[in-house]
Amino acid sequence: MSVIRSVISGTGSYLPKNILTNSDLENKVDTTDEWIIERTGIKQRHIASDEQVTSDLAVEAALKALESANMSADDIDLIVLATSTPDQTFPSTATTVQRKLGITKGAAFDVQAVCSGFIYALNTADNFVKAGQAQNVLVIGAEIFSRILDWDDRTTCVLFGDGAGAAILSAEKGSGNSDDRGILAARIHSDGRYNDLLYVDGGVSSTGTVGHLRMKGREVFRHAVVNLAAVVGEVLEDCDMITDDIDWIVPHQANKRILDGTARKLKISPDKVVITVHKHANTSAASIPLALDEAVRDGRITLGQIVILEAMGGGFTWGACLLRW
Ligand code: UT7
Numbered sequence: 001m002s003v004i005r006s007v008i009s010g011t012g013s014y015l016p017k018n019i020l021t022n023s024d025l026e027n028k029v030d031t032t033d034e035w036i037i038e039r040t041g042i043k044q045r046h047i048a049s050d051e052q053v054t055s056d057l058a059v060e061a062a063l064k065a066l067e068s069a070n071m072s073a074d075d076i077d078l079i080v081l082a083t084s085t086p087d088q089t090f091p092s093t094a095t096t097v098q099r100k101l102g103i104t105k106g107a108a109f110d111v112q113a114v115c116s117g118f119i120y121a122l123n124t125a126d127n128f129v130k131a132g133q134a135q136n137v138l139v140i141g142a143e144i145f146s147r148i149l150d151w152d153d154r155t156t157c158v159l160f161g162d163g164a165g166a167a168i169l170s171a172e173k174g175s176g177n178s179d180d181r182g183i184l185a186a187r188i189h190s191d192g193r194y195n196d197l198l199y200v201d202g203g204v205s206s207t208g209t210v211g212h213l214r215m216k217g218r219e220v221f222r223h224a225v226v227n228l229a230a231v232v233g234e235v236l237e238d239c240d241m242i243t244d245d246i247d248w249i250v251p252h253q254a255n256k257r258i259l260d261g262t263a264r265k266l267k268i269s270p271d272k273v274v275i276t277v278h279k280h281a282n283t284s285a286a287s288i289p290l291a292l293d294e295a296v297r298d299g300r301i302t303l304g305q306i307v308i309l310e311a312m313g314g315g316f317t318w319g320a321c322l323l324r325w
Contacts, residue, residue, distance in 0.1 A: 005174035005182030006129040008323065009136070010069025013165040013293035014060035015046040015280055022158070029154040036158050041256025045161025045281035048144045053087040055096040057164035058142035061289070062101060065166035071136065076168070077106035078134040080125045082117025082141045082285035084314075085148060086110060089204050097140065106134070114198070115252050115313025116188070117141055117285030122167070122309070122321050123186040129171045137169040141285035148200055150212040159254075160213070161281035165289020178239045181304075181324050185238035187231055188319035194223065198314035224258050227318045228310050229265040235308065235322040243268050245306050250295060252311030253277035253287040262310075274300070284313065301325050 021044045022033035036042055048057065058081060066073060081094035088096075094108035113120040118141035125137040142164035149157045174180030197219050202211015228251070236242060243266055251259050253276055263270050276291040283290060288309050295301045305325045312318035 001176040003174050003176040004130050004132065004171050005180050006126040006169040007172045007182035008167050008325070009170040010065045010067070010071065010168040011166065011289065011293040011296050012061045012064025012066070012068060013163070013290045014057050014064065015163045015290070016048045016052060016057065018047045018049060019044050020047050025158050028151060029157060031154045031158055039257070040159060041275070041278050042159065042281045043278045046163055047146045048162040052144070054083055054085055054142045054144050055087050055093050055100060057144065057162065058093065058097045058140045058166070059100045061142065061164040061166040062097060062138055062140060065138065065168050069168045069170070071168065073101040073103050075136050076101070076103055076138045078125065078128055078137040079103070079108035080111060080121040080137060080139050081108070082111050082113065082121040083143055084112055084114050084117065084284060085144045093142070113313060113317040114315060115254060115282070115284045115287070116311040116315070116317040116319050117313070118165070118288040119186070119309060119311045119319035119321055120188055120317065122169070122183070123188050123319065125169050126183045126186055129169055135171050138166060139169055140164065140166045141287070141289050143284040143286050145213070145284055148210060148213050155217060156213055156215055159282050161283050163280050163283040163286040163290055165286050165293055167289055167292065178241065178324070183321060183323045185235040186319070186321040187234045187238070188317070189227070189231065190315045190317045192315060194316040197316070221255070221258060223316060224254070224312045225261040225265060227312050227316070228262045231318055231320040232266055232308055232310055235320045239322055241306065241322070246272060246308055247305035248272055248274055248295060248301055248307045250274045250288055250292045250307060250309045252313070253280070253291055254282045
């Protein structure tokens with residue numbers, strides 16, 4: 001049986017030039033480089049310049065993804081952009097990216113699932129491709145979390161950074177079995193009962209302000225490992241695969257201890273987990289495509305391998321995507 005598959009035909013990423021190290025943070029709040037490294041694995045984060053907005057970061061990542069796919073902006077007929085830190089309340093950051101890339105056809109919209117945003121965006125884009133409604137989708141995760149951090153709160157400000165990553169999903173014919181290239185399974189979940197464990201204390205219709213990020217870190221951590229291991233199990237089961245079939249896991253980069261804990265729970269070797277959190281901290285929706293782009297460009301991820309992307313974030317939201325590269 002012939003089916004349409006979404007194949008990743010290009011990836012790109014961008015980190016702002018300005019680097020804020022753990023030592024720099026020691027001068028701002030009561031923290032230490034040792035504490036941050038031991039509890040999170042984070043060594044530094046990139047911070048956008050005052051002139052940059054989220055769509056600027058997104059465009060930089062998108063241009064690199066287009067180049068790696070050997071495509072021009074004109075080939076794109078849908079943009080799905082995941083962010084919790086949009087340029088404006090409206091229009092969507094996706095339509096701003098569309099304008100900046102000079103694209104005047106197709107459609108563009110944002111999705112908001114905080115740190116799971118890229119998985120939600122990828123899953124949405126995949127459904128458009130499979131339904132025959134899009135040929136080449138630009139999927140972006142882009143964030144400037146530095147603008148919603150309380151820089152006096154040591155329990156959160158050391159954890160996040162700014163960045164963007166992009167992937168292009170292209171429609172290709174497949175045979176309908178798990179030997180096909182492209183996305184083979186995707187699952188997304190949410191449970192709003194946990195709204196108050198990770199949130200921003202402001203909003204358009206509530207306070208009329210942007211607000212600051214608040215998190216009960218220990219409880220988020222506990223849920224993260226359980227939910228992530230469970231959803232990876234779901235996509236494996238969807239494809240009749242087992243943990244040993246996985247070549248690479250590219251997780252949302254929040255905390256190295258969460259990545260290690262999830263790998264342990266899944267009984268998968270830590271060597272198969274792509275880790276970039278030490279370089280850019282938690283960049284929310286941008287972190288998976290940042291890590292994916294690195295592992296593709298340095299040659300770790302190669303044709304035919306099984307790759308699982310997974311994330312968990314505010315809401316709670318969580319999800320995973322299994323694909324053959
Ligand atoms: O992207 C998805 C959402 N986010 C996450 O996945 C993050 C999930 N949570 C985490 O990564 C971890 O829970 C944290 C990194 C946030 C915290 O690590 P933890 O091991 O859970 O530490 P904790 O919150 O239990 O705090 C331990 C101690 C506390 O002191 P007391 O109460 O034991 O005296 C904190 O006040 O560490 C203290 N602490 C700090 N000390 C130095 C908290 N932040 C800092 C800091 N520097 N920056």
